[in-house]
Amino acid sequence: xxxxxxxxxxxxxxxxxxxxxxxxxxxxxxxxxxxxxxxxxxxxxxxxxxxxxxxxxxxxxxxxxxxxxxxxxxxxxxxxxxxxxxxxxxxxxxxxxxxxxxxxxxxxxxxxxxxxxxxxxxxxxxxxxxxxxxxxxxxxxxxxxxxx
Numbered sequence: 001x002x003x004x005x006x007x008x009x010x011x012x013x014x015x016x017x018x019x020x021x022x023x024x025x026x027x028x029x030x031x032x033x034x035x036x037x038x039x040x041x042x043x044x045x046x047x048x049x050x051x052x053x054x055x056x057x058x059x060x061x062x063x064x065x066x067x068x069x070x071x072x073x074x075x076x077x078x079x080x081x082x083x084x085x086x087x088x089x090x091x092x093x094x095x096x097x098x099x100x101x102x103x104x105x106x107x108x109x110x111x112x113x114x115x116x117x118x119x120x121x122x123x124x125x126x127x128x129x130x131x132x133x134x135x136x137x138x139x140x141x142x143x144x145x146x147x148x
Contacts, residue, residue: 020060022074022104024048025145027057032147034110040117045138046129047113050075052141053128059109060102073101073109075126082112 028044031037037044054076055061063071068088069080079085083098094112101109116125123129 021057022059022106024052024057024141027051027074027106028142028145029147030106031110034107036110036114039114040122042117042123043138045141046123046133048141049133049136049138050123050126050129053132054126059104059106062102070098072098074106075101075109075113076128077101077109077112077116082116 028048031044031047036042036047051057051074054071055074057074059074061071061073061076063076065071065078065080067080069078069090070085070087071078072083072085077083077094077098079088079090079098081091082094083096083101084090084092085098094108094115096108096112101112103109117123119125124134
């Protein structure tokens with residue numbers, strides 16, 4: 001519980017740069033502290049690449065899709081399947097309001113992302129990750145980041 005509170009407060013303080021953009025290394029540290037490194041076989045560089053190609057590290061990004069659904073937050077999580085936006089039909093597999101995925105504490109976003117990659121397809125559920133990150137060297141995403 002104390003760890004979650006610390007992560008919440010720390011991530012709120014680390015989101016600077018235009019108020020909506022989180023620094024790459026700050027995101028790496030939060031993801032590391034939330035045990036995302038190696039989760040379902042995906043490394044921190046995979047997660048950082050995903051955050052960059054989906055939102056350019058913008059935690060408050062919302063994008064409307066041609067089918068009327070919306071993508072939310074740093075990982076652009078879709079309302080059709082994963083969260084409830086109260087605007088369109090949603091399966092809401094993550095059992096979360098889409099607005100929570102725009103929160104600077106990132107906890108709801110991380111929990112939902114874990115659910116997504118734990119299912120069929122893993123990170124391949126994100127088209128941009130497949131196009132720009134899959135099978136490429138990604139270690140440079142961690143350059144200059146100190147997790148300890």
